[in-house]
Amino acid sequence: MERNLEELKRAKIALREQARVVVLTGAGVSKESGVPTFRGKNGLWKEFRAQELATPEAFKRNPALVWEFYEFRRALVSRAVPNPAHVALATLEARVPRFCLITQNVDGLHARAGSKNILELHGNLFRTRCLGCGVLEESFAVPIAQKLPPSCQHCGGLLRPDVVWFGEPLPAGVMNQASEEAGKCEAMLVIGTSGLVFPAAGLPGLAKDAGAFLIEINPESTPLSPMADVCLRGPAASVLPRLLQEP
Numbered sequence: 001m002e003r004n005l006e007e008l009k010r011a012k013i014a015l016r017e018q019a020r021v022v023v024l025t026g027a028g029v030s031k032e033s034g035v036p037t038f039r040g041k042n043g044l045w046k047e048f049r050a051q052e053l054a055t056p057e058a059f060k061r062n063p064a065l066v067w068e069f070y071e072f073r074r075a076l077v078s079r080a081v082p083n084p085a086h087v088a089l090a091t092l093e094a095r096v097p098r099f100c101l102i103t104q105n106v107d108g109l110h111a112r113a114g115s116k117n118i119l120e121l122h123g124n125l126f127r128t129r130c131l132g133c134g135v136l137e138e139s140f141a142v143p144i145a146q147k148l149p150p151s152c153q154h155c156g157g158l159l160r161p162d163v164v165w166f167g168e169p170l171p172a173g174v175m176n177q178a179s180e181e182a183g184k185c186e187a188m189l190v191i192g193t194s195g196l197v198f199p200a201a202g203l204p205g206l207a208k209d210a211g212a213f214l215i216e217i218n219p220e221s222t223p224l225s226p227m228a229d230v231c232l233r234g235p236a237a238s239v240l241p242r243l244l245q246e247p
């Protein structure tokens, strides 16, 4: 406990002193909102087969089935609300001169909590992309259509969720921006990610190489833990509000 308090204090000082802060979040940050993580106990990839539901091949084979999976997740997230971890990050943004929030999450909960400067590396559950005319559109309706898969209201083409699937590259512009931000930050918070999925998992290394102070918040250790200056072990929804508490 005492060691934890000491670590918390070091992290508080680092955050207070640095003008450029980057945050990298993963599924764990939304756990207390009731959104399941992917790996670990009760993880989505324990219950569902990623290869059959989250690849371009799966979508080609059976778009309706893939959409059912995304409809299930869209419905779940629509009922969820941001938790104290999301809220704390929005508060932090308001305090820090240069702040960027990089997320692997597709749930949109950071924006709903009030975060502004967000880079969504893996897309968003509430945006569609038309395979016919390429138009991107937000859609918060659940269900998204009477019949799945939904089709484009402009050209009648097939719509897909605008998320990144296994085997697909990340949107280049967003990833470049994220790398740039990571490479010039002074402190980075790495929250609720297993650190197993690249290229996102490479961002803390970029920050570290640039001399940033690295803080990990996660109840478990991860492959990123050894490079962290401070590891705060616990759920993000309780650790983050304490980290921002003054003094």
Ligand code: OAD
Residues within 6 Å of the ligand: 025, 026, 027, 028, 029, 031, 032, 037, 038, 039, 040, 043, 054, 104, 105, 122, 164, 165, 166, 191, 192, 193, 194, 195, 196, 197, 217, 218, 219, 220, 222, 234, 235, 236, 237
């Ligand atoms: P994972 O499910 O791989 O990891 C979730 C992490 O959150 C684990 O390290 C947990 O220990 C931690 N965790 C659990 N509860 C927590 C809590 N209350 N507070 C803080 N941390 C907690 O999720 P990601 O690392 O986000 O990609 O997964 C990365 C990518 O893999 C996802 O974006 C998704 C997935 O396949 C795509 O779909 C492209």
